Amino acid sequence: MRDKVSILKALYFSATFSLISGAMPVYAVQGHGGAEGLVSHQIGHILFISGMGYLLYRVYSFRITDPGWFEFKSFLWLIILWNFLTFFGHWMHEIVNPARFISQENQVTAFIVTDSFDAFFYLTLLDHILLVPSFIFLLLALQKWRRVQ
């Protein structure tokens, strides 16, 4: 058990270090620009994923089958997926070709999809498709716990 935790810790710190060391100043744009920067936000996502991943791992380790825990695990899975999706979304947003955006009167009206990268990028912008269900599962889990207790 301790070995697994050590491996997870090593992976987490390696990922964080590589992201920080490999981050370029140009990544700090639009949504998370300014003093905050994209890097810190991405680190935040990694921490979010790590925290929820660890929590999910522990929930599975405990083999809890009581009512509500399936919903809680579903929430964790979806929020982790959402984190990955948005993580890639933020990253892709910086490197996507601005020509793909069709604007009218300073407002984007359409997006040109030429390859899978563009398609995936477009998909990352619909992150609420994962976020809303994840919160629904969290609500269900809490309601079940409340009812059971």
Place this chain on the structure above:
Amino acid sequence: MTISWMPVVYIDIFGSALTVCIALLCAHASWQWSKQKTDDIFRQYIFLLTMAIVCFAISRSFGHLIKQILLLNDMPEIWKQISPFSGAINTATFIIIFAFGIYFHRVQRVHTEIEEYRKNLESLVLKRTEQLEETNTALHNEIAERVQAEKKLKQSHITLENVLDSSNPLCITSVDFEIIKANKAYMEIWPKTSTIEGQNIKCYESRPGALCHTDDCPLQQVINGKEKITVESVKQNTQKGANTFIISARPFRDAGGNLIGVVESFQNISARIKAENAKAELIDELQEALDKVNLLGGMLPICASCKKIRDDKGYWNQIETYIRDHSEAEFSHGICPDCAQKLYPEFYNKVDKIISDRKK
């Protein structure tokens, strides 16, 4: 392929609004759940984790909503100024959520241990409660029995007191010669059974007598092993002086059969002795009188000629001698007129003439 941008905008707006609503419901449900059991560490942990996630969801959703509103209203510059703050708050919530996430294991472990302790404690409390209830029931029964026994004991005590007080003078004396218990009849004769301070006094101080400090003392005899003693003794009494008593004594033992004293009852026989003495005196007197009656009673063989009487030994005695010996009568000898005339006629006639003349 060109795809409309509207789905992105609509999903972002409606998704954000929906996320805010669900997040608020989550916060409410979590708060309600944690409030049900405020001492449950795991609930508090889930509540705080949920609140962190809710903060993230609300901050992010509001950020997205403001972004969409500003962009739709052609105000991207304002959004550029706001977005760092919105993003920073978002990132901060990520870190908080991460912190909560990595503490899940410890909280869960502590919670599990606490639950185990609680279960053990509850089990122990239940067990102890059952034991206490059993003890309590037993105690109740014991108390009821004791109350019943106490009533019986009280009744027995009263009965014993009544019996004691209705009997002859009676007292219990310890092997240390101290009076432990005395009944009313005893105290009427010997009122002093304890000191003013309430300490028991010695039996020989209460009822001094001839047997005190001797081997004939009933208590001493009981100590020496006798089981039943009946003695007669004169006991001193300050009010009535010396009286004679028949003292009956028996050993007084505790529940273990150990000798702890003597039970003595006193029967005053002074009046009886007095009556007996009077009776003996009367009998003596009567006997004496009877003896006297017997002296002159019965058939007396008497000589028809000389009037001598034959005694028990066969001797013939003069009648006056016999009567003198067998009665308190004494004889003085004289002569009657007939015998004088017969025996001494001249002398008799002369005397008779003188007497007749004097009468004339």
